[in-house]
Amino acid sequence: MKIASFNINGIKARAEALPRWLDHANPDVVVLQEIKTVDEAFPREMFEERGYNVETHGQKSFNGVAILSKYPLEDVTRGLPGDDTDEQARWIEATVTGKRAIRICGLYLPNGNPVPGPKYDYKLAWMARMEQRARDLLASEEPAVMLGDYNIIPQAEDAARPEAWREDALFRLESREAFRRILNLGFTDAFRARHQGPGHYTFWDYQAGSWRRNDGIRIDHLLLTPQAADLLRDCQIDSSERAGDKPSDHVPIWADLDA
């Protein structure tokens, strides 16, 4: 089962690039971030005609997440538990069943800049809520994947110029500690289980020729419960998508699970 994450930076703006990638990569399950539209305006047909079931958790103009799956999407939930007043659409879950049932959690973790300020406070509070959801997933002792745009650079090797990000909300120590706390509960970073060393990125800024200079950062991740990690066969970043026509500033990352 090929499970992918892709921050598309606007579903309308990616009406050509996203289907092109789907037809080429043929993932079984995809979580999307920054669909930037309400559920009623999401172009479901574009995916249904390719054999995908579609579930969305949208919002006008900003944020918004979705799951596409060639398997039926069961027990769908929307929103990260822990704060009923949170109106930002950043979390969606569903169960897909191939050889095994896998709980899929698609997430768009807050950016958090500028630091300090209310947006950074929201990021850290959101990560504390995510940690509780992560604990509950582990307690289930079932295969589960939390994947999406984490807006976290885990280590210096995950940025071409780490010194430029030192006090940024994506890299400063407090952010990385919150990410590490979740990882240390018992999750596996699927990409790092398969690849070591620097130079692996999932985001390149549109500005200042970042792609041309390979000035990237690795901020899109798949975290696996132990039961999912046991099924891991492969994990890859489709970095060539960044060179296509009208690309997102993120590229897809996917894992192949024996499920």
Place this chain on the structure above:
DNA sequence: ATGCCTCCCCGAGGGAGA
């Protein structure tokens, strides 16, 4: 770099992104 692009809103130019 409190911003070099690109997205969204809509029908100008500002907020947001990372």
